[in-house]
Amino acid sequence: MGSIRRGVFRSVRKTTLYIVVAGIAMALIFPMFFLFTFSLMSDYESYSEWPKPLLPRIKVEFRLTPIESVDGSYKMEIWNNSEKGFTPFGPEENTRANKSLRKLSNFIRNYSNCFISEKELSEIMDSVDQNGAETFILKKKVFNNYTRFFTLYSGAAQSVLNSLATAAMTVFLSLSIGGLAGYAFARYIFKGKNVLKLSVLFVRMFPPVAIALPMVIILGKIGLYDKPVGLSLIYSVNQVSLSIWITASVFMGIPESLEEASQVFGASKIGAFFRITLPLAVPGLAACAMYSFIYSWNEVINALILTQFNPTFPVVVYRSLLGANAQVHLIAAGSVAQALPAIIFTLFIRKYILQMWGGVKV
Amino acid sequence: MPVLELKDIAKQYNKRVWGVQGMSLDVEDKEFIVFLGPSGCGKTTCMRMIAGLEETTRGSIILQGKDITDLPPRDRGISMVFQNYAIWPHMTVYDNIAFALKLKKLPSSEIKSRVEEVADMVKIGTMLSRFPGQMSGGQQQRVALARALAVRPKLFLMDEPLSNLDAKLRVIMRTELKAIHQRTEATSIFVTHDQSEAMSMADRIVIMKDGEIVQVGTPEDVYFRSADIFVAGFIGTPPTNFFYVDVKKENGCTILDHEFFKAELGKEDSDRLSGYEEIVLGVRPEDFILNKEGNGILKSQVLVVEPQGAHQVVALEVEGNIIKTLVPSDHSLRPGDNISFDFDMRHLHFFDKQTEKRIS
Amino acid sequence: MDNPTGVLSREQKKKIIPYLLIAPVVIYYILFWLLPVVRAISGSFMSAPADEGGVFTFGNYTALFKDPVFYQALFNTAFIVLISVTLEFVLAFGLALLINMKFHGSGMFLFLALIPMSLPAVAVGAMWTSGLSTYGWLNSFLIRIGILNAADKIIFLGGGHFAKMFLIIIVDAWQVIPSVMVILLSGMQALQPEMMEAGYVFGGSRFKVLRKITIPLLKPTITTAMILRIIAAIQIWLIIVMLFGYNRLPVLLEQIVLNVDKYTGSEAFFRKGMALSVVVSLIVSCVSFLYLKVSGAFDEPAGKGV
Numbered sequence A: 001m002g003s004i005r006r007g008v009f010r011s012v013r014k015t016t017l018y019i020v021v022a023g024i025a026m027a028l029i030f031p032m033f034f035l036f037t038f039s040l041m042s043d044y045e046s047y048s049e050w051p052k053p054l055l056p057r058i059k060v061e062f063r064l065t066p067i068e069s070v071d072g073s074y075k076m077e078i079w080n081n082s083e084k085g086f087t088p089f090g091p092e093e094n095t096r097a098n099k100s101l102r103k104l105s106n107f108i109r110n111y112s113n114c115f116i117s118e119k120e121l122s123e124i125m126d127s128v129d130q131n132g133a134e135t136f137i138l139k140k141k142v143f144n145n146y147t148r149f150f151t152l153y154s155g156a157a158q159s160v161l162n163s164l165a166t167a168a169m170t171v172f173l174s175l176s177i178g179g180l181a182g183y184a185f186a187r188y189i190f191k192g193k194n195v196l197k198l199s200v201l202f203v204r205m206f207p208p209v210a211i212a213l214p215m216v217i218i219l220g221k222i223g224l225y226d227k228p229v230g231l232s233l234i235y236s237v238n239q240v241s242l243s244i245w246i247t248a249s250v251f252m253g254i255p256e257s258l259e260e261a262s263q264v265f266g267a268s269k270i271g272a273f274f275r276i277t278l279p280l281a282v283p284g285l286a287a288c289a290m291y292s293f294i295y296s297w298n299e300v301i302n303a304l305i306l307t308q309f310n311p312t313f314p315v316v317v318y319r320s321l322l323g324a325n326a327q328v329h330l331i332a333a334g335s336v337a338q339a340l341p342a343i344i345f346t347l348f349i350r351k352y353i354l355q356m357w358g359g360v361k362v
Numbered sequence B: 001m002p003v004l005e006l007k008d009i010a011k012q013y014n015k016r017v018w019g020v021q022g023m024s025l026d027v028e029d030k031e032f033i034v035f036l037g038p039s040g041c042g043k044t045t046c047m048r049m050i051a052g053l054e055e056t057t058r059g060s061i062i063l064q065g066k067d068i069t070d071l072p073p074r075d076r077g078i079s080m081v082f083q084n085y086a087i088w089p090h091m092t093v094y095d096n097i098a099f100a101l102k103l104k105k106l107p108s109s110e111i112k113s114r115v116e117e118v119a120d121m122v123k124i125g126t127m128l129s130r131f132p133g134q135m136s137g138g139q140q141q142r143v144a145l146a147r148a149l150a151v152r153p154k155l156f157l158m159d160e161p162l163s164n165l166d167a168k169l170r171v172i173m174r175t176e177l178k179a180i181h182q183r184t185e186a187t188s189i190f191v192t193h194d195q196s197e198a199m200s201m202a203d204r205i206v207i208m209k210d211g212e213i214v215q216v217g218t219p220e221d222v223y224f225r226s227a228d229i230f231v232a233g234f235i236g237t238p239p240t241n242f243f244y245v246d247v248k249k250e251n252g253c254t255i256l257d258h259e260f261f262k263a264e265l266g267k268e269d270s271d272r273l274s275g276y277e278e279i280v281l282g283v284r285p286e287d288f289i290l291n292k293e294g295n296g297i298l299k300s301q302v303l304v305v306e307p308q309g310a311h312q313v314v315a316l317e318v319e320g321n322i323i324k325t326l327v328p329s330d331h332s333l334r335p336g337d338n339i340s341f342d343f344d345m346r347h348l349h350f351f352d353k354q355t356e357k358r359i360s
Numbered sequence C: 001m002d003n004p005t006g007v008l009s010r011e012q013k014k015k016i017i018p019y020l021l022i023a024p025v026v027i028y029y030i031l032f033w034l035l036p037v038v039r040a041i042s043g044s045f046m047s048a049p050a051d052e053g054g055v056f057t058f059g060n061y062t063a064l065f066k067d068p069v070f071y072q073a074l075f076n077t078a079f080i081v082l083i084s085v086t087l088e089f090v091l092a093f094g095l096a097l098l099i100n101m102k103f104h105g106s107g108m109f110l111f112l113a114l115i116p117m118s119l120p121a122v123a124v125g126a127m128w129t130s131g132l133s134t135y136g137w138l139n140s141f142l143i144r145i146g147i148l149n150a151a152d153k154i155i156f157l158g159g160g161h162f163a164k165m166f167l168i169i170i171v172d173a174w175q176v177i178p179s180v181m182v183i184l185l186s187g188m189q190a191l192q193p194e195m196m197e198a199g200y201v202f203g204g205s206r207f208k209v210l211r212k213i214t215i216p217l218l219k220p221t222i223t224t225a226m227i228l229r230i231i232a233a234i235q236i237w238l239i240i241v242m243l244f245g246y247n248r249l250p251v252l253l254e255q256i257v258l259n260v261d262k263y264t265g266s267e268a269f270f271r272k273g274m275a276l277s278v279v280v281s282l283i284v285s286c287v288s289f290l291y292l293k294v295s296g297a298f299d300e301p302a303g304k305g306v
Ligand SMILES: Nc1ncnc2c1ncn2[C@@H]1O[C@H](COP(=O)(O)OP(=O)(O)OP(=O)(O)O)[C@@H](O)[C@H]1O
Pocket: B013, B014, B017, B018, B019, B020, B038, B039, B040, B041, B042, B043, B044, B045, B046, B193
């Protein structure tokens, strides 16, 4: 009797647990999923359908009908999912004239992300002449927005390179000098340690924007303004301090006696570090590096202030977002492109991220 | 010439804490030295100074005639078994053992044969490709031993290498270590908490207290000729019993006078005690001899009996102090029984009441 | 090291090693943090750059303190920080406890929960602007699953002052909770399970053990997570600008950016922005100090480690 009750209680608890987990998972996934859906939408889907589709369409249905009053001219229609019917699409009258065909083909490409050649269009017109109105289905180029984003916002491709360069240098800088200090924190007791420990917090307290302004002048003087190197110098202000914490925690997790043992068995102090401590620290350090990478890859406001002709990728996306005729599906494409490395990063470090933070404390 | 000379080495950790206050010791070739002492007395500190892991605050360390005080650990030719193993978790057992050999750039065939040799010695020959994470504590400890053996060191330091083994394995390993020592003839320093380990393994025992050496000697020395009250009380289970006694002369004989007993000394001991009025008498538990007639020197009542196989520990109360004696098990005794003892007069220990040093 | 007769003894060398290790960080921070900070502070007391005839003045600060928007921004920031840090902590703690239960699929769930943390601010901005706009996906979703009629859409972004703030708090929480959760979770996993098990053995209920054992043991971790969060929360602005635009819901950081970046060309605004950034960093340091003091982080003995 009691055991049955306990069994019921247990399964109720388990069910509740999974309902809660599923709910949270939904709340996490939905916004990201919809952003992704948006990034796959054509202009037409994004502006002419309401409510908006929640799943991206991969095929689009068109209908071409002859216009009775004017011989040799046709009306193009597109299937509207929310109105459940065909609605007019493109120029009111389309003829077999080269110009008209090109116009229609371009329109279809630009507004529905489907590709059809002029020749194919005129063939369809031929068959319409014989059989009357004809519907045809075109495959949508789902990732068209992504290519369009990079062609529309000039410099987007270059900005990706700038972002990569900046991120690489930030990682290098924060991991090298931050890692050295982190090692000192983990292994030595020295005067001023507590002051330094708090100053690591302290550097985060001054708003980065406020530092960026005087930096414009400082970087200008040393010729690093509007260059990835200059930017990485600023980014590292936050990242070096974080790296100190994280690497200190990683190194503390590796007993000092392992190093000492290797010294007894013939390694130098430096050799001991490279042979024993470093290999053991690699996962934690890699996670730390990824942190720096992602911060640098994502950062926007300092980049806005400290670059002019060489913006980073986030700046380009940000500008497109605040641009006058913001096209939401294109921006979504840009955003997803920007977010992708972040998600891949999470996939890689999820095992180490906990170890990385394990020993951190103020 | 001694292999290792410690000349008044000391280690001060900070203003208040001394790890070692000052130690001088000569270790002869092929000797097996055991450091013994209560927790926190500086055994590990001393080992770490010898290995070069800890700088000395004072004094010098001389190995085979060469001053190594300021040499980094790797140049000392010493190997060590760490108290907590310090096996590298990212290397296989083989790589752990071969580490030092590879650093010495030995040919790989030589490395292989040496690794296999020491691995067999400590019976982990079949586990060479495993990672330490896949081994039990005892097996890891053997890896630590093998790693230390593989380098064929001038000096072999072992910091409580058997502490994490179960009691049975410990006794087995004790014998094996002794055998390994006899085979390799490596001069060794061994730290332990365990007296029986120390007694059974050591050529000489170094007894430490509060960062200083109190006695150096063979197991027999420290047991039968304990240098002071601390050593006599520390060595032996149960420990030595102490009595404060007056030294009196009666009828030309020297008599130890205690409230509860009087003991008459022989000629030799009388000479030793001439000039003393009050001393501390130490009597080991096994030096109490049961007097079946009941007219021995010391009379009391049995408080507790702890059977221990061939012997039983019989506790008595004398003048508010608990006295522990060792009695063969064939006497059946119960709490409350009247009991009477004689002393084995050959093995009495006399200590100066002020300095607590042995009177000899 | 190989030369014991060198200028420095081994002991002395060992003493200076930590200083050598931290030297690059110290130099770096002097050049790229202290220097700009000093410039920003001194600049906030100047009417113009010194070489352009600027003089010492408190004018930038008086201009700032006379500006009613400053007080609005102060209030809004304080409100958002208070509510969001509390909310985020509670939810993150719950989430960490949940994941720490190690149910079937918790690894996957952890991965999911970590993603928002690493998303770029701009992507998050795009996500919510496309979601919360009147013709955005949230309304579409609500209509499609039948909660709303196609005709009546909710105007998320058009709410009043407090509605705006709560919206920001929710949107911010969505992104930030994972980073708090990660720190708490790693703290939990570093605890020896025996500590809690002992609590159960000696008769503690789940809640009692959590309150009397887990949370006190986690205190250093909690302090870390909270202090990092507080510092970051006071500096919230980008998401607000992306959702509402400038000056719709003034907060401190947004005002700095507005003054120094948007009103370019005006020396007075620029200087006011600098003064504001000094004020903000004072606020951040005071709040952090207070928090650390109250949470007792200063009482712990110094030793190895961070
Ligand atoms: N790193 C250190 N800093 C300060 N004091 C220390 C340090 N290491 C050891 N001590 C102190 O030095 C003394 C000797 O310590 P040591 O580790 O040598 O003792 P031990 O004899 O090995 O003890 P055990 O048998 O418990 O291992 C102790 O009082 C200890 O508190």
